[in-house]
Structures are given as C-alpha cells and as structure tokens.
Amino acid sequence: MSENIWDKLPHGFTVLAPMEGVTDVMFRQVVAKAGRPDLFYTEFTNVSSFASEKGRFNALERLAVVPSDVPIVAQIWGKNPAHFAELAGALAGLGFDGLDINMGCPDRHVNKAGGGAAMIRTPELAVECVREAKKATKLPVSVKTRLGYTYLEEFREWLPVLLRESIAAVTVHLRTRKEMSKVPAHYELIPEIVQLRDEIAPGTKLVINGDIKDLQQVQELKMQHPQVDGYMIGRGVFENPYCFTEHAATKEELLKLLELHLDLFDAEDAKHCAAQAELMRENPEFALKMDGKVRGLPFEPLKHFFKIYVKGFPGASELRAKMMECKTTEEVRRVLRVLN
Numbered sequence: 001m002s003e004n005i006w007d008k009l010p011h012g013f014t015v016l017a018p019m020e021g022v023t024d025v026m027f028r029q030v031v032a033k034a035g036r037p038d039l040f041y042t043e044f045t046n047v048s049s050f051a052s053e054k055g056r057f058n059a060l061e062r063l064a065v066v067p068s069d070v071p072i073v074a075q076i077w078g079k080n081p082a083h084f085a086e087l088a089g090a091l092a093g094l095g096f097d098g099l100d101i102n103m104g105c106p107d108r109h110v111n112k113a114g115g116g117a118a119m120i121r122t123p124e125l126a127v128e129c130v131r132e133a134k135k136a137t138k139l140p141v142s143v144k145t146r147l148g149y150t151y152l153e154e155f156r157e158w159l160p161v162l163l164r165e166s167i168a169a170v171t172v173h174l175r176t177r178k179e180m181s182k183v184p185a186h187y188e189l190i191p192e193i194v195q196l197r198d199e200i201a202p203g204t205k206l207v208i209n210g211d212i213k214d215l216q217q218v219q220e221l222k223m224q225h226p227q228v229d230g231y232m233i234g235r236g237v238f239e240n241p242y243c244f245t246e247h248a249a250t251k252e253e254l255l256k257l258l259e260l261h262l263d264l265f266d267a268e269d270a271k272h273c274a275a276q277a278e279l280m281r282e283n284p285e286f287a288l289k290m291d292g293k294v295r296g297l298p299f300e301p302l303k304h305f306f307k308i309y310v311k312g313f314p315g316a317s318e319l320r321a322k323m324m325e326c327k328t329t330e331e332v333r334r335v336l337r338v339l340n
C-alpha cells in the first residue's frame with residue numbers, strides 16, 4: 001500500500017467523529033482553535049445527491065475544506081456503486097486526504113434508502129461500493145461501521161468482509177445498529193477485533209469509536225489496547241470542545257469560542273448567499289426553483305451549539321434561555337454584551 005494519510009498519523013491518533021449537523025466547516029474551525037484532533041471528518045454526503053444537478057450545490061457546500069481542517073477525510077454514503085465512483089473521483093480535487101464510506105448510520109431514512117448500517121445486510125453491495133470508490137480515486141478509502149445490524153456476533157462475519165478489501169482504515173463504532181447509542185460501547189470486544197484485523201489485514205488501521213470522552217480516556221484505552229491505531233471522539237466534543245487537549249477550559253475561553261462560531265456563521269452565510277446568487281444568474285432553472293430569492297443559512301440549527309459554550313457558571317442557563325430567543329447572530333452578540 002503506498003503511503004497515505006493514515007500511514008502518516010501517529011500511533012494512537014485522535015479523530016473528530018463525523019456528525020451530521022455538527023461537524024460542518026464552521027464547527028471544525030472552532031474545534032481546531034480549541035485543540036485539534038489528528039484527523040477531521042466531514043458530515044456525511046449522499047453520493048446520489050452529488051450525482052444529481054439539483055443536489056450538487058448542497059453537496060459541494062458540505063464538502064468545503066479550509067486550511068485548518070487538513071488532514072481531512074470526506075465521509076460519503078449511498079448505495080449506488082456508480083454514484084460512489086462519481087463522487088470519489090471528485091474528492092481529491094476538493095482538497096481531501098481520504099474518503100470514508102458510512103456503513104453504520106442507524107437513521108431509518110438512510111437505512112430505507114439502502115445506505116449506512118443497511119450495508120451490513122447487503123455485504124456484496126458494500127464490497128462493490130468500496131471497489132468502485134477505490135477504482136475512481138487515488139485517495140485512501142476507509143469505512144466506518146458498527147458491530148452488526150441486529151446481533152453483536154455479526155461482527156465476526158461482517159468485519160472480515162471489509163478487511164478482505166484491504167481498506168486503508170476501518171472505524172468500528174462498538175455497538176450494533178439495533179443498540180443505537182442506548183447501551184455502553186462494547187470495549188470487551190476490542191481484543192477480538194484487533195485479532196481479526198491482524199489476521200486478515202494487518203495494513204488496515206483500526207479506529208475505535210463509542211463513548212470516548214476525551215484525551216485522558218484515550219490514554220487509558222491506549223494502555224489497555226496498544227494495538228489499536230486510533231480513537232474517534234463524537235459526543236465528547238459537546239461536553240468539552242477542548243476534549244482533544246489536556247486543557248481545562250475557562251468560561252472566558254468557551255465564550256470566545258462561541259464568538260468565533262458566530263463570526264464563522266456570518267462569513268459562511270455571506271459565501272452561501274453569493275454562491276446562490278451566482279448560480280441563479282448562470283442557471284435559470286435553479287433561479288426558478290428558488291423563486292428568484294437568495295436564501296441565507298438557517299439560523300435555528302446554530303442554536304444547538306449554544307449549550308456547548310454557555311454552561312457551568314452562575315447564570316449560564318438564564319443566559320442560554322435568552323440566546324435561544326434570538327433570531328440573528330447580532331441579537332446573540334447583544335445578549336452576550338450584557339455579560340461584559
């Protein structure tokens with residue numbers, strides 16, 4: 001296997017998990033500012049939406065990369081092998097260091113469409129999608145998956161299917177699809193998973209995911225399982241955006257991160273509106289679909305992030321309640337000014 005980003009990462013590397021509606025280009029910059037992981041992932045992008053003219057505008061926005069993101073892996077999902085090839089072929093040109101296929105998402109809509117964890121039940125199709133992606137790009141192809149769809153034991157058949165494809169890395173979220181996130185991650189299975197990897201594909205990096213909160217927990221897991229190559233943290237970043245460091249954040253630092261997030265939102269919004277206006281000028285059909293109106297980024301989803309930054313100090317919940325009533329970034333800034 002030629003040298004790729006996975007080979008360059010330090011042993012026991014850290015990864016920010018792909019999270020839909022969370023790890024967009026703005027939040028990744030916030031995490032990079034607080035303390036970066038060794039590797040970033042995007043939110044997942046649907047291969048068939050990229051393949052359609054209508055969906056490409058949104059897909060490309062989701063696949064925006066900025067310098068502080070690097071190295072970064074684009075995560076994609078779907079079930080159409082030709083569409084995997086099409087998007088895989090475009091990713092290197094967009095600045096990515098790798099391509100990851102989502103075979104673990106438990107969302108009903110995604111699974112009904114045959115993607116995410118549904119791939120565990122269609123191993124032949126899963127293999128075909130991996131192969132098509134590999135043929136279409138020189139980027140390393142990896143997979144993020146779960147132990148099984150319904151039963152824990154499925155991992156003994158499912159992981160070998162992936163490992164036999166000599167993928168660059170496999171990330172195992174240590175739960176089944178059925179378990180969602182309702183039970184503790186099955187750390188007890190790590191030794192057996194390491195053994196499967198060592199026997200079938202020693203060159204494939206093994207990344208473990210599920211309930212890992214911060215760097216301290218990564219250090220503990222490293223001591224227990226030195227053969228694991230990397231550790232992926234998802235929801236831990238909600239509790240502590242500094243989770244990839246040993247730093248204990250102060251209230252002031254968290255509020256500075258919030259200000260940064262607001263500024264990044266405004267900048268992305270301006271870019272989004274300019275790109276939309278240009279596309280409307282070039283493409284009358286798109287203009288018709290948009291009723292000739294430029295639409296800014298929705299503000300409501302930004303509110304999900306407030307609890308990450310405004311917590312743990314006297315008056316935090318009252319402040320957050322006021323912020324939740326805001327409708328613009330400027331209104332949020334006004335509420336925050338009262339603090340100073």
Ligand SMILES: Cc1cc2nc3c(=O)[nH]c(=O)nc-3n(C[C@H](O)[C@H](O)[C@H](O)COP(=O)(O)O)c2cc1C
Nearest residue numbers: 017018019020043044102173210211212233234235
């Ligand atoms: C809000 C949210 C969105 C997610 N979106 C994705 C996604 O787009 N792709 C993916 O592979 N996993 C996604 N996941 C799953 C996480 O990547 C991760 O596997 C899961 O949260 C378990 O790790 P944790 O216990 O560290 O959070 C998402 C999880 C959350 C909470």
